[in-house]
Amino acid sequence: MHRIEPAAAEKLKTWFAGYVSRYKTGDKVRDHNILIKEQHTWNVCREICNLSEALDVDENGRILAEITALFHDVGRFEQYTRYGTFLDRASVNHAGLGIEILKENRVLDDLDAHSREFIxxxxxxxxxxxxxxxxxxLCLFFSRMLRDADKLDIWRVVTEYYHREEGEKNNAVELGLPDSPGVTPEAIGNLMERSIVMAEHIRNLNDFKLLQMGWVFDVNFAHTRREIKRRLYMERILDVLPDSEAIRRIAGVIREELNRRD
Ligand SMILES: [Fe+2]
Structure with a gap:
């Protein structure tokens, strides 16, 4: 893998900050949602650095990982501006859109073609x-790191949101889902089989919370499981789900998963 110099990485961060600033319009709700994704990006950069350290990845690998984190959601800003939503199935795949944006703006042109394609x-x-x-x-390893780092910060975003003291409902965070009672049985079924929840089973906000809990079955590294426990992410989602026999059983399998040895 071609070496990415720390100075080159800094230049990419500066480009990203400038790029995002173009999406701030002065409209309170819109700017807030742009800011959520910008803040998320910087946090995923930090998460992936911590994860790299926990996994003994060398400096070059850490910088490369950080660049993938920096640009993983670069499509979100254009997605939100064009469609007013972060829901991919109602708009566009934000990962693909992000890659297009990087290409159009020739953002990674200073890197060699192999590193560029890898990212x-x-x-x-x-x-x-x-x-x-x-x-x-190698690509799978970096993808696993990014997916774990991304999830760690999405759990922060949603748990902070579910426990917000004030502030209104944010349809962009809730993906426009109805806050109706009950949960979809198929979502419960996925979790009882220790699987992630399939997107087609998401019908209301409770299902969306189950989907977020189910991400523990897609976690790749022990460091991530440790952080989930330390930050009480699952407890904070359970707090805002209805109390039922099914939910208690889900809490049990989630706990088992987080405590499993590997
Ligand atoms: Fe994303």
């Missing part, structure tokens, strides 16, 4: 339900 692939895989089976191990 595009890791971005492409960050939001798929499953990783491809026909990828090389």
């Amino acid at each position: 595009y692939r890791v971005i492409e895989y960050h939001n798929t339900a499953f990783l491809p089976s026909d990828e090389d191990d």
Whole structure:
């Protein structure tokens, strides 16, 4: 892998900050949602650096990982501006859009073609339900790091939101889902099988919370499981779900998953 110098990485961060600033219009609700994704990006950069350290990744690997984090959601700003939503299935795949934006703006032109393609692939895989089976191990490793780092910060965003003291409902965070009672049985079924919740089973906000809990079954590294426990992410989602026998059983399998040894 070609070496990315720290100065080159700094230049990319500066480009990103300038790029995002173009999406702030002065409209309070819109700017707030742009800011959520900007803040999320910087946090995922930090999460992936911490994860790299926990996994003993060398400095070059850490910088490369950080670049994938920096650009993983670069498509979000254009997605939100064009469609007013972060829901991919109602708009566009934000990973693909992000890659297009990087290409159009020739953002990675200072890197060699191999590193550039590598970064595009890791971005492409960050939001798929499953990783491809026909990828090389290094790309899969970096994709796993990005997916864990991304989830760690999404859990922050949603748990802070569910426990907000004030502030209104944010349809962009809730993806426009209705806050209706009950949960979809198929979502419960996925979790009882220790699987992630399939997107087609998401019908209300409770299902969306179950989907977020189910991400523990897609976590790749022990460091991530430790952080989930330390930050009480699952407890904070359970707090805002209805209390039922099914939910208590889900809490049990989630706890088992987080405590499993690997
Ligand atoms: Fe994303």
